[in-house]
Amino acid sequence: MLGVALAFSVHLINASALDAFSQAARSVGGQPDLELGGVQGQFDETLFARVARLPEVALASPVLEVAPTLSHPRTNAA
Numbered sequence: 001m002l003g004v005a006l007a008f009s010v011h012l013i014n015a016s017a018l019d020a021f022s023q024a025a026r027s028v029g030g031q032p033d034l035e036l037g038g039v040q041g042q043f044d045e046t047l048f049a050r051v052a053r054l055p056e057v058a059l060a061s062p063v064l065e066v067a068p069t070l071s072h073p074r075t076n077a078a
Helices: 002-029 043-054
Strands: none
Touching: none
8 A cells, every 4th residue: 555655656746847847848948838829810919918917827928920932033044
């Protein structure tokens, strides 16, 4: 019985340490806990303001992501 309790406590400690490490890595790496995105390029900016005012939100930063398209002129080689 003692062995089971010891094994469970070791598992619990490892899971807790791994969770704390993952949160620290996300924080340092700049990975957000939550991302809001628009549909088909549209985003209601009032939603961002409402979410940013929530007491559970410590920091909210808007980010604009754009998928660029590249084009090059056609040349006629003679």
